[in-house]
Amino acid sequence: MKVFKFGGASVKDATGVRNVAKVISRFPDDDLLIVVSAMGKTTNALEALVWDWLAGRPTDDRLSRLAGFHLSVLKEVVPEDRAAFDDLAGCIEELEQLFSRAPTVSEDQAYDQVVSFGEVMSTLIVSAHLRSVLLSNEWMDARTVVRTDGLHRAARVDWEACERTVAERLRPLMAKNPIRIVTQGFIGCTADGRTTTLGREGSDFSAAIFAYLLDAESVTIWKDVPGMFNADPKLFPDTKLLAHISYREAIELSYFGASVIHPRTLQPLQRKHIPLYVRSFADLDAPGSTIDARSENDSLLPSFIIKPQQLLISITPRDLSFIVEENLSGIFALFAQRNVRIDLMQNSALAFSVVVDDTPRSRQLIEELSAGYEVRYNDGCELLTVRHYDEPTLARLTGGKEILLEQRSRTTARFVLKQQAEG
Ligand code: ASP
Numbered sequence: 001m002k003v004f005k006f007g008g009a010s011v012k013d014a015t016g017v018r019n020v021a022k023v024i025s026r027f028p029d030d031d032l033l034i035v036v037s038a039m040g041k042t043t044n045a046l047e048a049l050v051w052d053w054l055a056g057r058p059t060d061d062r063l064s065r066l067a068g069f070h071l072s073v074l075k076e077v078v079p080e081d082r083a084a085f086d087d088l089a090g091c092i093e094e095l096e097q098l099f100s101r102a103p104t105v106s107e108d109q110a111y112d113q114v115v116s117f118g119e120v121m122s123t124l125i126v127s128a129h130l131r132s133v134l135l136s137n138e139w140m141d142a143r144t145v146v147r148t149d150g151l152h153r154a155a156r157v158d159w160e161a162c163e164r165t166v167a168e169r170l171r172p173l174m175a176k177n178p179i180r181i182v183t184q185g186f187i188g189c190t191a192d193g194r195t196t197t198l199g200r201e202g203s204d205f206s207a208a209i210f211a212y213l214l215d216a217e218s219v220t221i222w223k224d225v226p227g228m229f230n231a232d233p234k235l236f237p238d239t240k241l242l243a244h245i246s247y248r249e250a251i252e253l254s255y256f257g258a259s260v261i262h263p264r265t266l267q268p269l270q271r272k273h274i275p276l277y278v279r280s281f282a283d284l285d286a287p288g289s290t291i292d293a294r295s296e297n298d299s300l301l302p303s304f305i306i307k308p309q310q311l312l313i314s315i316t317p318r319d320l321s322f323i324v325e326e327n328l329s330g331i332f333a334l335f336a337q338r339n340v341r342i343d344l345m346q347n348s349a350l351a352f353s354v355v356v357d358d359t360p361r362s363r364q365l366i367e368e369l370s371a372g373y374e375v376r377y378n379d380g381c382e383l384l385t386v387r388h389y390d391e392p393t394l395a396r397l398t399g400g401k402e403i404l405l406e407q408r409s410r411t412t413a414r415f416v417l418k419q420q421a422e423g
């Protein structure tokens with residue numbers, strides 16, 4: 001069994017959906033589990049709908065645009081499939097019904113209820129299209145398999161429960177030969193039947209969950225870029241493909257902010273030694289990137305990642321006493337409670353410095369910390385991380401910029417830089 005994942009960009013319109021079939025048709029004899037995201041920017045549109053609904057604003061226009069878009073794509077890719085039209089119309093009707101009443105559940109639960117429709121609709125369309133071009137397949141509701149806790153919008157997988165649901169629900173589907181299953185990323189379900197989501201961009205993780213549970217031979221993420229690069233090709237002109245790196249390296253890169261793979265995706269794969277391929281859906285002959293247990297190529301190229309919009313916060317006890325473990329544990333507890341992720345930290349005798357995303361939550365946290373500490377901060381910073389650095393690369397990337405903080409280990413150099421005003 002191979003697991004394929006197609007993200008929103010790969011199914012953003014009818015051409016994208018047809019292209020999925022083109023990719024699948026290259027694997028006629030393989031058992032496939034195909035994980036599909038919501039189409040294009042659908043998740044954002046559904047989010048906007050949730051906010052409207054929760055605020056009591058009208059939802060009709062936005063919903064009818066979303067419905068029109070999905071129906072028109074379906075019509076383009078499967079001209080005659082009454083059942084598929086009924087299924088899709090059923091989704092739209094469910095959303096209409098939902099919005100016709102005031103929400104009765106928590107905001108986060110309401111979010112999951114609504115946003116999950118993006119994945120359901122896209123998979124109905126993809127599954128129907130594949131059938132229409134004679135790529136037989138089973139549409140599966142991922143919620144029958146992916147069991148999670150009830151932490152809405154950031155649900156955590158209950159792996160033991162999933163082992164059971166796989167045996168009960170998924171294995172029986174797999175009797176056919178070859179078998180193709182089309183299912184959703186991003187969504188799951190609690191034991192008592194509430195829809196959950198795994199966090200934005202969570203479909204990569206879903207692919208890894210299925211691969212782990214099924215002992216898949218590999219996972220392939222089909223993307224609009226031909227693999228993982230040593231830097232974001234949108235920001236740098238001279239990026240190079242990372243043809244092969246280890247799980248560990250990929251985990252580090254995604255932790256530091258490389259956005260090609262969702263950070264949580266790699267751990268389940270690493271545990272079962274399932275290789276991950278990142279390949280281009282637009283160039284099926286391009287080899288892409290391979291991520292597996294072998295690390296011999298990790299240090300061939302320096303990789304660099306820039307996180308913009310960072311705050312550099314420095315925290316000092318008001319009485320100029322030393323920063324000691326006691327202070328630190330209180331400070332960490334506050335970051336954890338407020339769910340603000342620390343991207344980098346450094347301490348001296350008198351000050352503890354951290355770098356975090358500049359968000360309203362972080363600003364709020366600064367206020368709270370100011371009750372007990374003298375807190376100073378720099379906004380408009382960027383965090384540059386360079387793995388496997390060499391001096392010429394560092395000089396090139398930091399040249400002419402004001403360095404506010406610098407940190408180096410044997411493999412990784414990190415800089416907090418004053419962000420340059422856009423010209
Ligand atoms: N559709 C969800 C999102 O846009 C999940 C995903 O695409 O991975 O965040």
Ligand code: MG
Pocket residue numbers: 007008009037201
């Ligand atoms: Mg996506």
